[in-house]
Amino acid sequence: MTRRALILVEGNTHGTGLQYVQAAQSLGLHPITLSAEPTQYDYLAAEGIEAIRIDTTNRDALIRECSQLRATYDIAGITSAREAVYATVGKLCRHFDLPGPNPTSVERCCDKFTQRQLLAEAGVPIPAYRLALDATEVESSAAEIGLPVIVKPAVGNGSYGVRLCRDVDELAEHTMYLLGGKHIWRSSTRILVEEFAHGPFYCADIMGNEVIGIAAADFGPPPHFLFRETAFPAPLSNDDYKRITDVSLSCLRALGLGWGPTNIEFRWTKRGPVVIEVNPRLAGGGHRQLVQLAYGVDLITEHIKLVIGEEWDLRRRHSHTAAARILNADHDGTLDWIDGDSRAAAVPGVAEVKFYVEPKAPIIRKGDYRDRIGHVIAASPSLAQTEAILQRAVDLIDWSITPFTTHG
Structure with a gap:
């Protein structure tokens, strides 16, 4: 019998890539990763996962490769x-006539300026925004909106190049960083200048047209906007939960999404929930584990079921509260040591302790x-x-970083 394969285009270094591989295997699928640089994903070699080096920006090359793989495998998704x-x-x-997201909707969503325009046209509450192509336009956009402003690339994720600029000096410094070659641009240089929406941060995890749950997070x-802690589900009243859910569904309609996973970020301002960003994918970090611990729903497994044309099951099995504390370095330097992971993991109720650095x-x-x-x-x-x-x-974990020596 021909083996059923799941093709994964690129992987992910912070946990999610390995989780997709493991979920595929648990569903009896043979995962194959297509990547421009497979060695960047440690887990592929460690787990003995089949990987093929290919230019993943070249659609024709990907079609040829998948067509060749079909001679050996039944490509399920x-x-x-x-x-x-x-x-x-x-x-x-x-x-290949397989279940998948609408590519036009995903492209429009990934361009944050286009996303903002579509949400604004649909009457979805968003911060004031302007598109800037050079330093002069960044300056005039910030003056029109009023400081402080958020300045970020129009395309990108993972908070790359996102910064709060509180005065003209910070604005000039960050504009120079984005335009001066320090930031790697995925496409042409386009900068988004946005009003800073004040208020608690929430994000909705969605599969299809169903809001699975809403998390609260702080920075x-x-x-910068480095997550410090995420709790799932957020402590919201029924009315507030419904308001975020309603705005989430409006976002899906406005952007033509609603197939597979979506993650929507909000700030709760004086106007109520204001949409910061719509991501046409699962949230990163430990979100998948939080949802699984809180509700017993494995979003990655259910996403793969949809991808291979099977019926998913999004029913909650139980109701707990799960939270993740992110460990961030507070200065640059050389990491001398980091320990306490085994002591922390032994605390009753701790589900995972993970260090990303040696x-x-x-x-x-x-x-x-x-x-x-x-x-x-x-x-x-x-x-x-x-x-x-x-x-x-967290109190049981400690580390030491020796600052780099500067030769003055």
């Missing part, structure tokens, strides 16, 4: 854990998700109990 190639995945699915100190590694903070050095995840029947468990565990 094609998907990805990476937003950057998700529109390409949609195009491949259309070519470390500005000017001793002697250089720590160079970039102001985005790459600054994480680890996380702790815990779950219990209540938020207060989960918070207490997390705090006990």
Whole structure:
């Protein structure tokens, strides 16, 4: 009998890629990763996963490769854990007549300016925004909106190049960073300048047209937006939960989404829930584990079921509160040591303790998700109990970073 294969276009370094591979295997599928640089994903070699080196920006090359694989395998589905190639995945699915996302909707959603325009046309509450192509336009856009503003690339994810600019000096500095070659542009240089929406942060995890749940999160100190803690589900009243759900469904309609996973980020302002960003994919970090611990729903497994044309099951099995504390370095330097993971993992209620860095590694903070050095995840029947468990565990973890010596 021909083996059923799941094609994964690119992987993911922070956990999600390996989780897709493992979920595929648990469904009896043979995962094959197509990647421009397979060695960047440690888990492929460690788990003995089939990987093929190929230019994943070249749709024709991908079609040829998948066609050749069909001679050996029954290709059950094609998907990805990476937003950057998700529109390409949609195009491949259309070519091979497989279930997949609408590539046009994904492309429009991944362009944050186009996304803003479509949401604004549909009457979805969003921050004031302007598109800028150079430093002069960034300056005039910020003056029109009023400082502080968020300045970020119009295309990208993982908080790459996103910064809160509180005065003209910060604005000029970050504009120079984005335009001066320090930031790697995926497409042409286009900068989004946005009003800073004040208020608690929430994000909705959606599969198809169903809101699975809403998480609350907070950040470390500005000017960057590094997650410090995420709790699932968020402690919301029924009315507030319904308001976020209603706005979420309006976003799906406005952007032509509603197939597979979507993650929508909000700030709760004086106007109520204001949409910060719509991501046509699962949330990163430990979100999948939080949903699984809280409700017993494995979003990655259910996504793959949809991809291979099987019926998914999004029913909640139980109701707990799960939370993740992100460990972020507070200065640059060389990591001398990091320990306490086994002590923290032994705390009752702790589900996972993970370090992403090894001793002697250089720590160079970039102001985005790459600054994480680890996380702790815990779950219990209540938020207060989960918070207490997390705090006990985090207090047992310690590390030392020696600042780099500068030769003046």
